[in-house]
Amino acid sequence: MKRKRIAILAASAVLIMGGIAYAADHMDAPAVKGQTDDITDLYVFEGKNTDNLVFVANSQGLLAPSATAAASFDPTVLIQFKIDNNGDNVEDLVIQAIYKDGVINFFGLSKPSLLGTRTKIEEGNFLGSVPVTPYGAHSPIVTTGAYGIKFFAGPRDDPFFFDLDQFHKIIGGMATSFNNPGTDTFAGTNVLSVVVEVPKSLLHAEKGKINVWLTTSLQESGNAK
């Protein structure tokens, strides 16, 4: 069922010390490295309107500007924010995003019908959709869906910053400390972002906090019933 994986990105090929490598989550594992389902980062923070929480899912990292126009979301990859609102680290709510024909459709903010690593789209709980902002667009395309939820999807600057090259040198025994100033390995690179801003009241946090994890899942290849 698993697709054959071809690592496309030519990253520094120093794989070192039990896999101490890479970055926030960029290219963290061989099967997702350079693939459309490779998560780079998850952010959760209070919105400009402090009644809201913002969820950011970044994927397909280290895109050079010259490669960004061709980068695309994948209709067979389901992106999900999984949210625990009562402190047991089991998903109580999901926000799902999936690409189709130039648009990202969003579902959920409901108890998922399946828990864990095998998932279905919560089609009965459609939240809204947003056209993917094309590379080179003057301004981001933003839409508002059910319950006032805001959506964005498209290429953005990678907000992550880290002197990853120097870290590799330290781990590889070629340096003993970071440089000052350091060099941001992610400067000038892009990611594909999905950004959702949700009224906090919809999250039903029992103790004033939630636990969130971001997942990407591949559609199974067909003969399942």
Place this chain on the structure above:
Amino acid sequence: MKALLRNCLLGLMAMAAFGACQKHNHLPVSPYFDEEDQMGRPAVNTVFISAADKENFNQTPPTMMPAAFAAEMKGNMLALNPGYTTNLLGLTADQFIGVLSTDVLNASTTGKTTFYDGTNVLTGRALSDDVIDVELTLIFGGPNGTANPGLTSDHVNANDVPFSTEFPYLAGPH
């Protein structure tokens, strides 16, 4: 002539049947999706999980992570810093790994959202949070955050371009 016509008809019928058969072989698209990548806090899989277990970690529900990976994560942390005692948060290696091994991002719905700002700990992750310096300090910095000063900051303290104050907050692409 008649025979030819019949053969043609048979051929057409066979083609039609074959076509139908082919159509039949186009199985319905599965409604199921299987998890491939996963992330809670930044750099946990990349720093603390051994190469052979990275896929496995990505496909393990958070509730099952501590039993499966805490020992390995502790070993890798102590390989990075054999002199680890406690960190700036006062956590022993077991306590620190106890927090990290359930890889979810905690976020407050009632207060400031930050990975760590000196006061608030793990109440979210803002775009401008220097999460790498926080993690380096907690791994290498000892109880006061001052040990191994060459390893507690990468001296990249902000993004290369400013963020927006308006949704979607991230800067436009390069």
